[in-house]
Amino acid sequence: MRSVELFAGAGGLAIGMGNAGFQHAAVIEWDHYACETFRENQRHHAHAVEGWPVHEVDARTFDFSSLTSDIAVVSGGPPCQPFSMGGKHQAHRDQRDMFPEAVRAVRELMPKAFIFENVKGLMREAFIPYFSYIHLQLQYPQISRKKGEKWIQHRSRLEKHHSSNKNAPTYNVLFNVLNAADFGIPQKRERVFFVGIRSDIGAEWSFPKKTHSEAALLISKWIDGSYWDEHQLDRRRMHKIPNRHARQVQLLSGNADSLELERWRTTRDALLDLPDPEVHPNNGIANHVFTPGARTYVGHTGSALDEPAKTLKAGHHGVPGGENMFVKDDGSIRYFTVREAARLQTFPDEYEFHGSWSQTMRQLGNAVPVRLAEVVAKSVVNSLMKCENNKKPSTRQIVR
Structure with a gap:
């Protein structure tokens, strides 16, 4: 067609x-x-x-x-x-x-x-x-x-x-x-x-119909721990249930219906096999270049690694909304590279983007x-x- x-x-x-x-x-x-x-x-x-x-x-x-x-x-x-x-x-x-x-x-x-x-x-x-x-x-x-x-x-x-x-x-x-x-x-x-x-x-x-759910992700993290096992992370993270999820996890415990769908995919899932561009600048991956200057401010704190990323934004001025960044395991933040943002938008890895970081992030934020x-x-x-x-x-x- x-x-x-x-x-x-x-x-x-x-x-x-x-x-x-x-x-x-x-x-x-x-x-x-x-x-x-x-x-x-x-x-x-x-x-x-x-x-x-x-x-x-x-x-x-x-x-x-x-x-x-x-x-x-x-x-x-x-x-x-x-x-x-x-x-x-x-x-x-x-x-x-x-x-x-x-x-x-x-x-x-x-x-x-x-x-x-x-x-x-x-x-x-x-x-x-x-x-x-x-x-x-x-x-x-x-x-x-x-x-x-x-x-x-x-x-x-x-x-x-x-x-x-x-x-x-x-x-x-x-x-x-x-x-x-x-x-x-x-x-x-x-x-x-x-x-x-x-x-x-x-x-x-x-x-x-939906194929993935937040409930399934919460179960994999805070009830059976399978999420941490998948990523070879310390299960002790399970003892740090965020307050905003505590009541929901309690309700989900023992609820078999919550497992009918696959779990939400997270930022960590998307970036799993990509090297840190700040540590490995000559990584040979298209559009995977470190951009300095990320900082948090009111209303813009970056995406958590173990949740789906916040909405990528095209922005109206300069940095696209100041939100196209994520919080690393050590608590520091950095901007997504263009390749990482493309992963979040599920573009194929062979697909390359033309223009500066701000121009390409604008393309991705609108996609x-x-x-x-x-x-x-x-x-x-x-x-x-x-x-x-x-x-x-x-x-x-x-x-x-």
């Missing part, structure tokens, strides 16, 4: 889509450094991006009529700064709001499905009116905004159309907040996903974790394939 990737950034969602079996007809991204990351990996013949048709353009100028009509899925992460907790909170007033372009792509390509990702902040109470507007536009992309029409007027027109019950939505659209840690990514990263299936397809789909993208994309492709197979006539019917 062929797909189009919008606002591709560093390629996390696009690689996940590729891993799920989609072939990109176009990968669209305006940031030069992100596009150089793609090109550099293509020069190195990195499997993840081999053959990608990369377009370094503003999505607002891209001509979708230049593509063939067999696009099955449109995916992308519209720039999240208008809605992020660390942004300016201007929503539709922010010129970086690219949801109108996401809707335009759906309207002009009419794919079988689409997958869009954004920050959890999009669902904050202050943004609910605009959130509902995005949802309605994705359900009825063919009802476009008229010239000079304000978005609130357009939303009203969409609401009237939706409530009339005369026509079914063009796309059945579901949204949900997914925590990457619940799907085996070593990072607590909550993001909202919009997934739409064209209503005439007749496909049934639901969000994938969709590859593994999470793959999980969502596979659930969509499986639903579409099942629907297609159900519509095919059986061999017996063909013979007749």
Whole structure:
């Protein structure tokens, strides 16, 4: 199945889509450094991006009529700064709001499905009116905004159309907040996903179920001690249950249901076989370079090694949020290297990033974790394939 990737950034969602079996007809991204990351990996013949048709353009100028009509899925992460907790909170007033372009792509390509990702902040109470507007536009992309029409007027027109019950939505659209840690990514990263299936397809789909849990991690650390054994660490750590977990551990003790899922993966899991770049600067690993200057301050204390990392941030100025660092076993802190951050975002180790530390960390902070993208994309492709197979006539019917 062929797909189009919008606002591709560093390629996390696009690689996940590729891993799920989609072939990109176009990968669209305006940031030069992100596009150089793609090109550099293509020069190195990195499997993840081999053959990608990369377009370094503003999505607002891209001509979708230049593509063939067999696009099955449109995916992308519209720039999240208008809605992020660390942004300016201007929503539709922010010129970086690219949801109108996401809707335009759906309207002009009419794919079988689409997958869009954004920050959890999009669902904050202050943004609910605009959130509902995005949802309605994705359900009825063919009802476009008229010239000079304000978005609130357009939303009203969409609401009237939706409530009339005369026509079914063009796309059945579901949204949900997914925590990457619940799907085996070593990072607590909550993001909202919009997934739409064209209503005439007749496909049934639901969000994938969680595969990992915090409860299983707590059991492995504070009840059976298997986590410490895996990492060959002193079990005496078991006697230091953090106060915030004590009550939860007590409730989990003897609860067999808590073991149905795999345990959350931790920062230590992700960095396990990487040498300390400060001790081994000539380690020969791409993007694994020590960056000095890490320090803690109020609200920014770094990630704990034995929990999933805190959300990697792209940042608005200088150091990305001051939070892209972790606490070492000796209590000192240091910044994640680009390679370590890539591990937290589940990029393949062969994938290299172009630009300075701040530029590449910005790419990573904006990225969709590859593994999470793959999980969502596979659930969509499986639903579409099942629907297609159900519509095919059986061999017996063909013979007749």
